[in-house]
Amino acid sequence: MQKVTILGATGSIGRSTIDVLLRHPEMFKVFALTANSNIDLLLQQALICSPEYVVVSDLKYYQQAKELFAQSTLNCEVLAGNDALELVASDANVDVVMAAIVGAAGLLPTLAAARAGKKVLLANKESLVMSGDLFIQTANKYKAQLLPIDSEHNAIFQCLPADFTYGDLPASGISKILLTGSGGPFLNLPLQDLSHVGPEQACAHPNWSMGRKISVDSATMMNKGLEFIEARWLFGLQSDDIQVVLHPQSIIHSMVQYLDGSVIAQMGNPDMRTPIAHALAYPQRVESGVAALDFNQLTDFTFSQPSKERYPNLTLAIEASNAGQYATTSLNAANEIAVDSFLQGQISFTQIAEVNNECLQQITSHKLDTIDEVIASDQNARRVSLEIIKRINPPAMLRTK
Numbered sequence: 001m002q003k004v005t006i007l008g009a010t011g012s013i014g015r016s017t018i019d020v021l022l023r024h025p026e027m028f029k030v031f032a033l034t035a036n037s038n039i040d041l042l043l044q045q046a047l048i049c050s051p052e053y054v055v056v057s058d059l060k061y062y063q064q065a066k067e068l069f070a071q072s073t074l075n076c077e078v079l080a081g082n083d084a085l086e087l088v089a090s091d092a093n094v095d096v097v098m099a100a101i102v103g104a105a106g107l108l109p110t111l112a113a114a115r116a117g118k119k120v121l122l123a124n125k126e127s128l129v130m131s132g133d134l135f136i137q138t139a140n141k142y143k144a145q146l147l148p149i150d151s152e153h154n155a156i157f158q159c160l161p162a163d164f165t166y167g168d169l170p171a172s173g174i175s176k177i178l179l180t181g182s183g184g185p186f187l188n189l190p191l192q193d194l195s196h197v198g199p200e201q202a203c204a205h206p207n208w209s210m211g212r213k214i215s216v217d218s219a220t221m222m223n224k225g226l227e228f229i230e231a232r233w234l235f236g237l238q239s240d241d242i243q244v245v246l247h248p249q250s251i252i253h254s255m256v257q258y259l260d261g262s263v264i265a266q267m268g269n270p271d272m273r274t275p276i277a278h279a280l281a282y283p284q285r286v287e288s289g290v291a292a293l294d295f296n297q298l299t300d301f302t303f304s305q306p307s308k309e310r311y312p313n314l315t316l317a318i319e320a321s322n323a324g325q326y327a328t329t330s331l332n333a334a335n336e337i338a339v340d341s342f343l344q345g346q347i348s349f350t351q352i353a354e355v356n357n358e359c360l361q362q363i364t365s366h367k368l369d370t371i372d373e374v375i376a377s378d379q380n381a382r383r384v385s386l387e388i389i390k391r392i393n394p395p396a397m398l399r400t401k
C-alpha cells in the first residue's frame with residue numbers, strides 16, 4: 001500500500017489523479033490533499049478519499065476550512081500555508097507525491113518532496129524550468145524517483161530504452177527526441193486575428209481539458225517551450241537533440257527516433273489519466289479509465305512544423321534555454337504575469353509574447369546557485385513584467401475601455 005500526497009488536488013491534474021487512485025484502493029491510500037482556496041471541492045474530495053491531512057495554502061480560507069471540516073464526519077487535520085505544503089510533501093509516512101500545483105507556487109513543495117527522497121510525479125513543469133540543475137541535483141542526492149506526468153515527457157520516458165544514459169543520446173542509440181504539440185486552438189486562425197482573441201477562446205483547447213494557465217500556454221505554445229526546457233532537464237538533452245513537431249490530433253504524445261531509423265511513438269487518447277496511471281503504478285501497468293484508441297475512428301493523422309510568426313513564445317523559450325537558468329526562470333515568471341494579465345483582460349493575446357520578450361531583453365545574465373537566488377530572480381522578473389504591462393497598457397487606458 002503506497003501513501004500519496006496530492007499537491008494541487010482541486011486542479012485538473014489533481015482531480016484526474018483522484019479518479020485513477022480510486023480505481024485501485026488496494027494499491028494506494030491518500031495521505032494528504034492540498035488546495036489553494038477551493039475549500040468546498042477540497043471537502044468533497046476529502047469525504048471520498050479520507051486523507052490524514054488537508055492543506056489550504058491561501059491563509060484567508062483557513063478559518064472557514066477549519067469550520068467546514070469540523071462540521072463534517074471527517075477525522076482529518078486541517079493545515080494552512082506554504083510550510084504545511086512542504087510538510088505533507090515530505091512527511092516520513094508518504095511514499096508518492098503528485099506535484100500538481102500550477103506555476104512557481106509549486107517549486108518549494110515539489111523540491112521538499114525531492115529532498116525527502118519521495119517518488120515524485122512531476123506535473124508542475126515550472127519547478128524544472130525555474131530551477132533545473134538544482135532540482136535534478138537535489139533529486140539525485142536524496143535518491144528521489146522523478147517520473148514525468150506531462151504527457152509528452154511521460155511518452156518519451158516510455159519510448160526510451162530501459163538502460164537510457166542521462167545526457168547521452170548516441171550512447172543509447174538515439175538520434176532525436178520528437179516533442180509533439182497540437183498547436184492549440186489558433187493553429188489555423190489568420191495571423192491578423194490573433195490579437196483579437198479573448199480568454200475564453202484561448203482556453204478552449206481542441207483536444208485537452210486543462211487549467212486556464214496551461215490552456216493559454218498551449219494556445220501561445222509557451223507550453224511547448226516550457227516542455228522543451230523540461231525535457232532538457234529530465235533527460236539531459238542539448239537543444240539540438242529536440243525537434244518540435246505539430247500533430248494537431250494529439251494521439252501521438254511524443255516520439256524517440258533511433259540511429260537505425262526506427263521511431264518509437266507513444267499513443268493514446270488525450271486524457272491525462274494515462275500518464276498519471278503509468279507513473280503511479282510504474283513499473284507495473286494498471287487501468288486508468290481511459291478508453292482504448294479506436295483506429296477505425298482515426299481519420300486524420302497529420303504532422304507539420306510550428307510557424308515562428310504564429311508562436312513567438314516557442315522561439316523565446318528555446319533561446320532562453322540556450323541562454324541559461326536565469327533566462328528560463330525569468331521567462332517563466334514573465335509569462336505567469338503576462339498570462340494572468342491576459343486572463344484579466346488587461347493585455348491582448350499577442351502582447352503576452354511582447355511582455356515576455358521585453359522582460360528577457362531587460363534582464364541581464366546572472367548566476368543562480370541557490371534556491372533563494374532562484375526565487376529572487378523570479379520576483380525580479382515579475383516586477384519587470386508588471387512595469388512593462390503598466391507601460392503598454394496604463395491603468396487610465398484600462399478604465400476607458
Ligand code: NAD
Nearest residue numbers: 008009010011012013035036057101102105123124210211
Ligand atoms: P489547475 O489550475 O487546474 O490546478 C492548479 C492547482 O494548484 C489547484 O489545486 C490549485 O488550488 C493549486 N494552486 C493554485 N495556485 C496555488 C498557490 N499559489 N499555492 C498553492 N496551490 C495553488 O492546473 P492544472 O491544469 O491541473 O495544472 C497543474 C500543473 O500540471 C501545472 O504545472 C501544469 O503545467 C501541469 N500540467 C497540466 C496538464 C493538464 O492537462 N492539466 C498537463 C500537463 C502538465
Ligand code: MG
Nearest residue numbers: 150151152227
Ligand atoms: Mg504537455
